[in-house]
Amino acid sequence: VSTIENLQIKLAARPIGMPKRSDWEFAHSVAREPEDGEALVKVLYLSLDPAMRGWMNEGRSYIPPVRIGDPMRAGGVGIVVASKSPAVAEGDYVYGTLDIQQYATLKAAGLTKVDPKVAPLTVYLNVLGMPGMTAYFGLLDVGRAVAGNTVVVSGAAGAVGMTVGQIARIKGCRVVGIAGGPEKCAYVRDELGFDAAIDYKSEDLNGALREHCPNGIDVYFDNVGGATLDACLARLAMHARVVICGAISQYNNTTAVTGPSNYLSLLVNRATMQGMVVFDYAKRYPEAVREMAGWIAEGKLKSREDVVKGIDTFPETLLKLFRGENFGKLVLEVAAP
Amino acid sequence: VSTIENLQIKLAARPIGMPKRSDWEFAHSVAREPEDGEALVKVLYLSLDPAMRGWMNEGRSYIPPVRIGDPMRAGGVGIVVASKSPAVAEGDYVYGTLDIQQYATLKAAGLTKVDPKVAPLTVYLNVLGMPGMTAYFGLLDVGRAVAGNTVVVSGAAGAVGMTVGQIARIKGCRVVGIAGGPEKCAYVRDELGFDAAIDYKSEDLNGALREHCPNGIDVYFDNVGGATLDACLARLAMHARVVICGAISQYNNTTAVTGPSNYLSLLVNRATMQGMVVFDYAKRYPEAVREMAGWIAEGKLKSREDVVKGIDTFPETLLKLFRGENFGKLVLEVAAP
Numbered sequence: 001v002s003t004i005e006n007l008q009i010k011l012a013a014r015p016i017g018m019p020k021r022s023d024w025e026f027a028h029s030v031a032r033e034p035e036d037g038e039a040l041v042k043v044l045y046l047s048l049d050p051a052m053r054g055w056m057n058e059g060r061s062y063i064p065p066v067r068i069g070d071p072m073r074a075g076g077v078g079i080v081v082a083s084k085s086p087a088v089a090e091g092d093y094v095y096g097t098l099d100i101q102q103y104a105t106l107k108a109a110g111l112t113k114v115d116p117k118v119a120p121l122t123v124y125l126n127v128l129g130m131p132g133m134t135a136y137f138g139l140l141d142v143g144r145a146v147a148g149n150t151v152v153v154s155g156a157a158g159a160v161g162m163t164v165g166q167i168a169r170i171k172g173c174r175v176v177g178i179a180g181g182p183e184k185c186a187y188v189r190d191e192l193g194f195d196a197a198i199d200y201k202s203e204d205l206n207g208a209l210r211e212h213c214p215n216g217i218d219v220y221f222d223n224v225g226g227a228t229l230d231a232c233l234a235r236l237a238m239h240a241r242v243v244i245c246g247a248i249s250q251y252n253n254t255t256a257v258t259g260p261s262n263y264l265s266l267l268v269n270r271a272t273m274q275g276m277v278v279f280d281y282a283k284r285y286p287e288a289v290r291e292m293a294g295w296i297a298e299g300k301l302k303s304r305e306d307v308v309k310g311i312d313t314f315p316e317t318l319l320k321l322f323r324g325e326n327f328g329k330l331v332l333e334v335a336a337p
Numbered sequence: 338v339s340t341i342e343n344l345q346i347k348l349a350a351r352p353i354g355m356p357k358r359s360d361w362e363f364a365h366s367v368a369r370e371p372e373d374g375e376a377l378v379k380v381l382y383l384s385l386d387p388a389m390r391g392w393m394n395e396g397r398s399y400i401p402p403v404r405i406g407d408p409m410r411a412g413g414v415g416i417v418v419a420s421k422s423p424a425v426a427e428g429d430y431v432y433g434t435l436d437i438q439q440y441a442t443l444k445a446a447g448l449t450k451v452d453p454k455v456a457p458l459t460v461y462l463n464v465l466g467m468p469g470m471t472a473y474f475g476l477l478d479v480g481r482a483v484a485g486n487t488v489v490v491s492g493a494a495g496a497v498g499m500t501v502g503q504i505a506r507i508k509g510c511r512v513v514g515i516a517g518g519p520e521k522c523a524y525v526r527d528e529l530g531f532d533a534a535i536d537y538k539s540e541d542l543n544g545a546l547r548e549h550c551p552n553g554i555d556v557y558f559d560n561v562g563g564a565t566l567d568a569c570l571a572r573l574a575m576h577a578r579v580v581i582c583g584a585i586s587q588y589n590n591t592t593a594v595t596g597p598s599n600y601l602s603l604l605v606n607r608a609t610m611q612g613m614v615v616f617d618y619a620k621r622y623p624e625a626v627r628e629m630a631g632w633i634a635e636g637k638l639k640s641r642e643d644v645v646k647g648i649d650t651f652p653e654t655l656l657k658l659f660r661g662e663n664f665g666k667l668v669l670e671v672a673a674p
Contacts (some may be wrong), residue, residue, distance in 0.1 A: 264594060
């Protein structure tokens, strides 16, 4: 073990605006040997998420920021190469907070075994992972979507958005996705079965929402914030629910976040806007995984990952999220299984 | 009847920004005789409310706008001078949508009898009227305030705010009021028993909220919007509830409403922001009136009205609301009882 070379990507500076390569340090070392209760995991796939931008900032949020000098936090899937815990054995595939590095030495209690026979490993970073859990509990628990509702989701071709829309369809809702560009719109409409898709880059959002949501929006699942949130607020139905999952349009702001001008629509429509963080539902993940795995097996729920190879590409690959260039869940392949 | 002179104040123009006298027409006519099912009511006291500004605008809201040429909508208390309905009799005191005029001829079914022996007539426009109902259902039903919660209310010396704070105290909450000026702050703290009061005109709101809400805000009852809403959002406790009742700081804007920049605090704190309109609770008013009348009788709940005499002063008196000059419920006295 003590001879395994490890490349770690550590936070070197707190970025202002868009992160750049020099905000991280590429550190070569030797993988740490596991102590009692720990395992050494070879990292295969890492999840790249919009939330990472928030973790780079100083200050209070829903989890502590990454400290300067620490490996950049990331969830990932890997294979156990050494274990000093009865919980996992060499050869097991596991999910955990593996961070942006080639090898992770960490407490085995924080690892979850995953089965590549049930679904490809990358699906555990997507539909059967955090984005899937976020979509499931955000839509059904926070958004209280029920059959007959009109559901609108932004970031519709992103990891969370495409699952939100598919679950809503399965539950009998009318689903309108908002995405950037004709290719993404065609995909969510034609491949994923959304009732309509709006290209926010080329269409008038207010007009398109009027057309596709003639009776207003019952549930708006917001991943983007900014002008899209405002347009959806202006189109709420009575007693609508707005799920605040993220605000990718605002994460790299160097000025204050733009608040939603149309928030008084909440008053007019007796509507609710509620924030969510998926970790709160940890105890209920198995229930969601069971139902979602069933839908995958029945062919009702699709998982699409945008896999980029090479740990060294991390800084540039992460930026695809903020440029809207990813198509499906963005995954960094550190090593092939 | 047909010889009773009536002064009506009718909407003449849709204001841009602050309303001015010329936005209304002062029309002299003769009171209309009641038809079957109607009553003729002599107007005594009229309720002046921030919401009136919204009713003057064109466009969709929670109730239709006042039409140009129609008497300005207002709730009020009066005495029946003639009736062609078994529901009310000459000499009855009644509450209803009497509008800004000296005499109202309207369907008796829309009137509610009030008893000046239970409370002074003006209290039926305040604690036992719409502001009281708004405070009661907004705080307890939408805000779900319970004993031990920290409750913050803006517009604390206004009609809704002072009742919100008093009910919260009765229910065992810690209450912080935000008001403008030392006199209003002293009143809500010393006379109404709020735990603390913040003068937003002279104090640093963020610092004062940190001081007075060391464990964060569980319920924020918002009457004002703007910078105050943002400061309170920044101080939410986990699972906080924000009640959007109004946004008086924004009603006379000639530019877009300022949205709350700190709305992502809803996400971090898994908090909820919900709009309310009191009319939705109409069926439950009797339950609230019963409980509130009991508190008044026990001396636990005070009602304070700011009574201005003379229907002719209506345009200027209304503006007191938007200048923060009223102290308690703003009431226009059209005639003494």
